[in-house]
Amino acid sequence: MDVLVPLPVAIPLISAAALTAFGHFLGKRVDDVVALAASTATMVVSLLLVFHASDHRLAYWFGGWRARHGLALGVSFTVDPVAAGFAALAATLMTASLVFSWRYFDEVGTLFHVLMLVFLAGMCGFALSGDLFNMFVWFELMGAAAYALTGYRVEERGPLQGAINFAVTNTLGAYCVLIGIALFYGRTGALNLAQIGDTLAGKKPDGLVVVAFALVTCGFLVKGAIVPFHFWLADAHAVAPTPVCVLFSGAMVELGLYGVARVYWTTLDGVPGAHSGRLTDLLLGLGVASAVVGAVMCFLQRHLKRLLAYSTISHAGLILIGIALLTPSAFAGSAAIVLAHGLLKGGLFLCVGIVLNRLSSVDELVLHGRGRALWPTGTLFVLAAVALAAPAPFGLFLGKSLLEESATHEGYPWLAPLVTVVTIVSVAAILRAAGRVFLGLGPRHDALLSPEPDEEQEVERDPRRSGVLMLAPTAALILAGVGLSLVPGLERHLEHAGDTFQDRHSYVATVLQGRIEHTAVDSLSMLKLAPASVVWSVISLGGAFALAAFALYRDRLVPERARRRAYGWTSGGLDVLRSVHSGVIGDYVAWLTFGVAALGGLLALILT
Amino acid sequence: MSYLPYALAVWIFVVGLYGIITSRNLIHLVVCLTLTQSSTYVLLLAIGYVKGATAPVFADVSVGTRAVDPVVQALTLTDIVVSVTVAALLLALAIQVQKRNGTLDPDALTEMSG
Numbered sequence: 070m071d072v073l074v075p076l077p078v079a080i081p082l083i084s085a086a087a088l089t090a091f092g093h094f095l096g097k098r099v100d101d102v103v104a105l106a107a108s109t110a111t112m113v114v115s116l117l118l119v120f121h122a123s124d125h126r127l128a129y130w131f132g133g134w135r136a137r138h139g140l141a142l143g144v145s146f147t148v149d150p151v152a153a154g155f156a157a158l159a160a161t162l163m164t165a166s167l168v169f170s171w172r173y174f175d176e177v178g179t180l181f182h183v184l185m186l187v188f189l190a191g192m193c194g195f196a197l198s199g200d201l202f203n204m205f206v207w208f209e210l211m212g213a214a215a216y217a218l219t220g221y222r223v224e225e226r227g228p229l230q231g232a233i234n235f236a237v238t239n240t241l242g243a244y245c246v247l248i249g250i251a252l253f254y255g256r257t258g259a260l261n262l263a264q265i266g267d268t269l270a271g272k273k274p275d276g277l278v279v280v281a282f283a284l285v286t287c288g289f290l291v292k293g294a295i296v297p298f299h300f301w302l303a304d305a306h307a308v309a310p311t312p313v314c315v316l317f318s319g320a321m322v323e324l325g326l327y328g329v330a331r332v333y334w335t336t337l338d339g340v341p342g343a344h345s346g347r348l349t350d351l352l353l354g355l356g357v358a359s360a361v362v363g364a365v366m367c368f369l370q371r372h373l374k375r376l377l378a379y380s381t382i383s384h385a386g387l388i389l390i391g392i393a394l395l396t397p398s399a400f401a402g403s404a405a406i407v408l409a410h411g412l413l414k415g416g417l418f419l420c421v422g423i424v425l426n427r428l429s430s431v432d433e434l435v436l437h438g439r440g441r442a443l444w445p446t447g448t449l450f451v452l453a454a455v456a457l458a459a460p461a462p463f464g465l466f467l468g469k470s471l472l473e474e475s476a477t478h479e480g481y482p483w484l485a486p487l488v489t490v491v492t493i494v495s496v497a498a499i500l501r502a503a504g505r506v507f508l509g510l511g512p513r514h515d516a517l518l519s520p521e522p523d524e525e526q527e528v529e530r531d532p533r534r535s536g537v538l539m540l541a542p543t544a545a546l547i548l549a550g551v552g553l554s555l556v557p558g559l560e561r562h563l564e565h566a567g568d569t570f571q572d573r574h575s576y577v578a579t580v581l582q583g584r585i586e587h588t589a590v591d592s593l594s595m596l597k598l599a600p601a602s603v604v605w606s607v608i609s610l611g612g613a614f615a616l617a618a619f620a621l622y623r624d625r626l627v628p629e630r631a632r633r634r635a636y637g638w639t640s641g642g643l644d645v646l647r648s649v650h651s652g653v654i655g656d657y658v659a660w661l662t663f664g665v666a667a668l669g670g671l672l673a674l675i676l677t
Numbered sequence: 678m679s680y681l682p683y684a685l686a687v688w689i690f691v692v693g694l695y696g697i698i699t700s701r702n703l704i705h706l707v708v709c710l711t712l713t714q715s716s717t718y719v720l721l722l723a724i725g726y727v728k729g730a731t732a733p734v735f736a737d738v739s740v741g742t743r744a745v746d747p748v749v750q751a752l753t754l755t756d757i758v759v760s761v762t763v764a765a766l767l768l769a770l771a772i773q774v775q776k777r778n779g780t781l782d783p784d785a786l787t788e789m790s791g
Binding site: 202206209210212216217220223224225226229230232233236237240241244247248250251252254255260525615652653654655658659662 | 686690694697699700703706710713714716717720721724727748749752755756759760762763766767770773774777778783784786787789791
């Protein structure tokens with residue numbers, strides 16, 4: 070089955086090259102068909118790889134340059150279920166967005182399809198690569214395509230600024246990664262992840278290795294939108310074409326976190342002291358900060374795409390929490406959140422795309438009550454929001470329950486209530502927006518929400534256009550996300566994938582010695598409903614509806630004096646939080662510099 | 678082994694960052710970004726340097742001749758290609774910003790606040 074391994078990057082790259090060469094001579098529909106076929110083929114191949122890799126890890130050496138005598142010479146793709154799963158998720162979201170784009174844009178050139186395919190290849194390559202420098206190249210390819218897609222509507226002001234902020238911060242992140250790679254190479258003489266880990270194993274880490282790891286981690290966390298590296302994300306999401314946002318939120322951000330996890334478990338796993346609880350505390354702190362900041366900022370937005378973008382930051386924090394706990398079970402929880410969140414958030418963005426297409430706005434207050442006619446979209450939107458609140462046994466429930474159980478088991482019992490509160494706030498924001506737009510609930514003015522500049526249109530409004538091709542992929546993504554937890558045996562398979570992901574010895578054996586290590590997963594078992602998780606899920610769903618209703622009707626529910634006093638207490642803090650998200654690139658880079666210095670210093674204290 | 682190249686790499690990186698943070702002109706900002714990047718070239722080449730060795734071209738030299746590490750040079754070349762792409766893209770965006778807003782000052786762009 071080795072022949073399948075390079076296909077998730079080869080198919081989109083070759084199709085992109087062909088479209089660049091011949092696309093201008095063919096019609097738009099031919100471009101659409103080629104891009105869609107390539108993306109679907111990538112999805113099928115990646116899914117096949119998931120099934121093959123669930124039995125044993127695959128190592129594929131480009132050009133047949135296999136490892137000899139335990140020395141890696143060539144560049145390898147190393148496929149385990151998590152890597153292949155990421156490629157499959159990216160390709161699935163890409164397919165849905167391309168189907169959506171079919172009717173969405175009036176005029177979209179061949180270049181849009183080319184960039185989308187290159188973007189897909191970058192994401193798949195990053196997920197599958199087993200070589201640190203090769204990961205950097207895919208990382209940059211994914212980045213360059215993403216910057217260009219963000220600024221695709223280059224004739225408008227917003228996309229220009231969003232794309233510049235996105236490109237500068239992420240490029241600096243990539244340079245941090247590159248310096249880290251250079252230092253790893255300087256210490257170990259290797260670029261292959263297995264080889265680096267094998268060289269470092271068993272020795273106390275010196276300063277160089279710590280700095281290298283810190284820089285690689287910071288660089289990937291920029292892509293992962295973790296506080297204080299998260300600023301670019303909302304800007305990029307607010308201005309990128311909606312089908313592109315699906316990929317940004319659903320796969321690209323999570324790939325940054327995947328990069329951190331992959332590098333940690335392949336290189337530092339065998340290093341003494343790297344498993345200390347203090348490393349967990351540091352990463353947990355970052356995850357919790359992102360989850361909280363993301364949720365609060367999410368609640369303050371009226372621009373629907375910015376609102377969803379901040380909700381993604383909040384979820385990225387939750388995913389990092391699962392990685393930080395350093396256990397296979399918590400990692401499985403993160404993986405489940407990535408899958409369910411990717412599908413649901415993708416669906417939510419497509420819903421916003423339909424609203425923008427039909428009503429020419431994405432402003433919650435402007436759209437007040439105007440979404441009533443779009444009831445199918447509204448129903449899907451609310452369904453996805455509810456599933457994000459993780460009601461047992463749907464949507465994010467599987468991931469959240471694995472995360473909470475693992476946190477309690479590892480001695481962090483406060484994480485479960487915290488995760489619940491964060492979920493309540495971010496889901497309530499989405500429900501509040503849904504109530505205003507699709508049902509016309511609540512007042513037309515809300516002083517709490519950030520002001521928005523006049524927006525520009527992404528697409529021409531054309532009510533004659535059939536909505537089926539836009540509604541179908543939206544519904545498919547959301548229904549898949551809602552029902553994900555019900556797939557028989559998924560929990561067991563994810564835990565197994567977490568075990569495999571964190572097993573450095575079998576990784577090295579497969580890559581460097583060429584040994585195939587079979588591992589079996591027991592047969593299909595149904596989802597277990599832990600009572601504590603069910604209670605938390607009920608609280609988060611009920612709390613989200615209650616908070617959304619409170620946000621809409623607080624004028625009636627609370628007497629004016631109490632409201633003024635509460636406003637006085639909170640407005641100072643919220644204004645500081647808002648002004649920190651200034652939209653100015655210099656500020657973002659200053660935060661990035663501060664983050665790298667602080668994180669590097671703390672890691673040095675922890676690891677040496 | 679001299680620490681000078683490593684110190685130089687750190688210095689270039691920090692100077693570039695300072696330039697980006699304080700920049701009032703997008704073209705200047707992109708040049709500073711490219712400058713930051715060039716610190717990685719210095720670092721990579723310093724890592725592969727071997728004292729008294731020749732360039733890694735193995736024609737017309739006797740077997741066993743010491744050569745500097747060709748891997749880091751390949752990495753540097755890839756690195757240049759990647760960053761030129763990004764720099765070109767950013768400069769194109771800067772031109773568009775000048776056309777739309779009549780200014781290149783990043784602080785004057787306020788579409789994204791909040």
